[in-house]
Amino acid sequence: MKAEPPVIVQGPELRRPWRVLTSSPVLAVLVVLGLGALSHRVPTLQRIALFDPLPEAETETPSIPAPVLVEGESTLESETTERPELAQPEHVEIPKGSRGPIAAEQGPALEPINVEKPPVPIEDASGKALDGFYSALGRAQRKQPGGIVRVLHFGDSIVTSDYVSGTLRRKLQKRFGDSGHGFMLMANAWPAYFHNDVxxxxxxxxxxxxxxxPLSPDGLYGLGGVSFRAPPGSRARFGTAKSGHFGRNVSRFEVSYMLEPGGGKMQLNVDGKQYKVLDTSSGEKRTAV
Incomplete structure (x- = not known):
């Protein structure tokens, strides 16, 4: 029997870590980095510097001057339009058989509101500071004549977009009745100004x-902290919401404006028809509704 030659299988070649560090590409990179660092430390070698040194940080940072408030006015370049992409979901269910505004529905008697104590206590030594407010809520829920509750929410940008205030308004309207949307600016005084349900x-x-x-020379800004002046041909329109459960009905509008010397005329239309023409000219400057 003739013996077969042995079969040799070559396995993977193992390389030592130190051999990788001594390879030609790695050595070339190390030499370049070494020369670059040495050129910045030895003055005579700066002419062959490979990298620009990082600028040193200034010891003192110049202060930013505070904005200077000046009198005047700015022009709104953009139209105020509906922005459905900003609308807040309602999360409200209303029976399909209900008709008319929410305020016309007969609800149960006012029930006590049980809430947890706030994390920051509200000081009220008398314990009666909100008696008038809760009494007004009771009259509104019982649908008594004149039972309309008006809530004024002061704030900054968080109120401008009507998310916090809009949520609170919907919750109160759902429980005590919808008596109207409330105050709105004539146009978008800020790009983020937005209102739900209107x-x-x-x-x-x-x-x-x-x-x-810019500040108004007369210092009069109205409830919204903004005053508007309308060049000839300016227009504004307000109407009920086109979808949803809130803001679908309205019985009246209130327009706040300024009477002043040299004031012009303002035409009011309702449902596409002329309703009234207001003359804002007056011998003295005063507000009117």
Missing amino acids: SRFASSGWKVSRIVG
Whole structure:
């Protein structure tokens, strides 16, 4: 029997870690980095510097001057239009058989509101500071004549977009009745200004002064902290919501405006028809509704 030659299978070649470090590519990179670092430490070698040194940080940072508030007005370049992408979901269920505004529905008697104590106590030594407010809520829920509750929410940018205030308004309207949307600005004094449950439009070109600047020379800004001036041809429109459960019905509008020397005329239309023409000219400057 003839013996077969042995079969040799070559396995993977093992390389030592130190051999990798001594390979030609690694050595080339190390030499370049070494020369670059040495050129910045030896003055005579700066002419062959491979890298620009990082600029040293300034010891003192110049202060940013505070904004200067000046009198004047700015022009709104953009139209105020509906922005459905910003609308807040309702999360409200209303029976399909219900008709008419929510305020017309007969609800149960006012029940006590049991809530947890706030994390920060609200001081009220008498314990009666909110008696008038809760009494008004009771009259509203019982549908008594004149039982309308108005809540004024002060705030900054968090109120501008009507998310916190809109949630609170919907919760109160759902329980105590919907008596109207409330106060709105004539146009978007800020790009983020937005309201839920209402239809709004304003043409571009409105002149605006704000309490944060530019300031109004007369210091009058109204409830919203903004005053508007309308060049000839300016328009604004307000209407009920086109979808959803809130803001679908309205019985009246209130328009706040300024009477002043040299004031112009303002035409009011309701449902596409002329309703009234207001003359804002007066011998003295005063507000009117």
